[in-house]
Amino acid sequence: MAKSLSYFLARRYISQKKNTGFASFISASSTIGIALGVAILILVLSAMNGFERALAQHLLSVVPHAELVSVNEPINYWQQQVNNAKQQPNVVAAAPLIKVQGMLQYKDKLKGIELSGVDVEQEQHVSAISTYMVAGDWQHLLKENSIIIGQAIADKLGVSVGEQLQILLPPMRQEVDVKRQFNAMSKRNATVVGIYKFGGEIDAQQAFISLSQGQDIMHYEPHQVQTIRLAVEQVFDAAKVAKQVAYKTDAYVYIYDWTYSQGHLYNDIQLVRMVMFIVLVLVIAVASFNIVSTLIMAVNDKKSDIAILKTMGARSRTIMMTFILQGLRNGLVGTLIGGVVGTVLALNLTDIARFLESFLGAKLLSGDVYFVDYLPTEVNSADIYLTVCTALLLTLVATVYPAWRATKVDPAQVLGQV
Structure with missing residues (x-):
């Protein structure tokens, strides 16, 4: 019953058109920020997967996997x-x-x-x-x-x-x-x-x-x-x-493998993957914590409603879940949009890069410098799940404090001022 009431109240608050101006801007910016962060993170991880595949299938097709070299x-x-x-x-x-x-x-x-x-x-x-x-x-x-x-x-x-x-x-x-x-x-x-x-x-x-x-x-x-x-x-x-x-x-032989000569490329790919993952997760975190501002303003706006609910016997858990669900809505929408856009772009990243090369008249990757002359991509479902779960987790964390603040509203103090 509590969960149903929380869902009903959250949906009603979301559907109301009172939130205009600055509050609406903050809410929209958090959704857009989460969507951009999710989409770019999926793109970057797919590009890194593509470079790793190109390293294994292209460069290592001519570089020896391993060598046994005579000693004396x-x-x-x-x-x-x-x-x-x-x-x-x-x-x-x-x-x-x-x-x-x-x-x-x-x-x-x-x-x-x-x-x-x-x-x-x-x-x-x-x-x-x-x-x-x-x-x-x-x-x-x-x-x-x-x-x-x-x-x-x-x-x-x-x-x-x-x-x-x-x-x-x-x-x-x-x-x-x-x-x-x-x-x-x-x-x-x-x-x-x-x-x-x-x-x-x-x-x-x-x-x-x-x-x-x-x-x-x-x-x-x-x-x-x-x-x-x-x-x-x-x-x-x-x-x-x-x-x-x-x-x-x-x-008597020395044992060498491809990591001695080309291992720096693989290490560079992993380093870029880790750095970009951390940076973009922080971008998603910043966008997610814009939800804090949105919910705090919502709590201040709904103090009288919260007070009435408390006097009618609503539990703190019900009130807290109401605002958590309201905040999660931005995260869900942003994550869904970012996941779909990021996946579509990642699947067509190579073609998009070639179009940009023809439009700009310049090569993004030169075959004379790099081991590939195109921008490779490989979409991994595990990366998409990781990105989506990370965004939703950060959104959930961002909703906890404002929702908890809602449970601390004093009905006597609020209703006494009405």
Whole structure:
């Protein structure tokens, strides 16, 4: 009965048209503020989810999930090591790799790069780099003295497919003459057989040669390699899977996973998510506590009604619930509007960003700087529930004090002044 009376009174007070002017402005601003806060929070969380998905599906499609790098001696009989790694749980693929730091020279231009010697066939199982070729062909890497470079490297040096450049390499350990203070860099000629364009720093740093060329540079035997690359089912389990594979390897190896090279991106995404969540929750809190002003004015306006209700035997709980329900109305409306608007915008965020890019004639995200050239989005129902529940909880908290103040109205004092 008390709950029904509270609901009836709250609905009647809300439907009354007496609240005009400043009170109506405060009430409307609290509703709009909650709606904006909820909508923007859903948008931000969806964008962060999109960046996290892009990191896992796009960037980590070419960045190794995990690597087992030899400590002192090369890894022997790499074919057997690769086959053993593939048999381990959660390992999708494995491939050999030789990495060398060096420079590329074309005429009077130089560019520092990381040179990767890869098995042309097996590399395609652990990396999608072959799908980003914009000139030449990945299979041409099988040709003698061939090299595939990124678009940024090609632009820096001013080379195209078919042109020849020089690879400058530091002296390997076997080549170092301890009697000489300085050792000249070794030079090798290579022909550009392909150019890839992935975006970000990878284009400007990574070049590929065949595994046999890498073995020749490092003075390895055909069965020796420096690194075993792994592709795993769940990228966030890469460290654990790499350790399991390393324990089954009969070579001394360092264990690396993608978090060593790209983990800062994931940490940045999580940091932005946390900061934006806190900031926008505070925005919702400020909007919610505008309800305090609205309800206090409502309580002052309804003092005579409260006094009459008390003299008729209404309990304090009934009066308190009346004003709580009245205040929750703003929170419910604002949360509903913000949730619907935020979800619709989040679902179409990528298209909206592309429209703005075409309208403004500028890129919001540059592929030369970031690992994606579009604004990704992924709507997660858990984020929507969290946002809605947070907004409603803050609204409920904001209604408690004014509703409690209503229960402290003294009927004798109020009715004695009438």
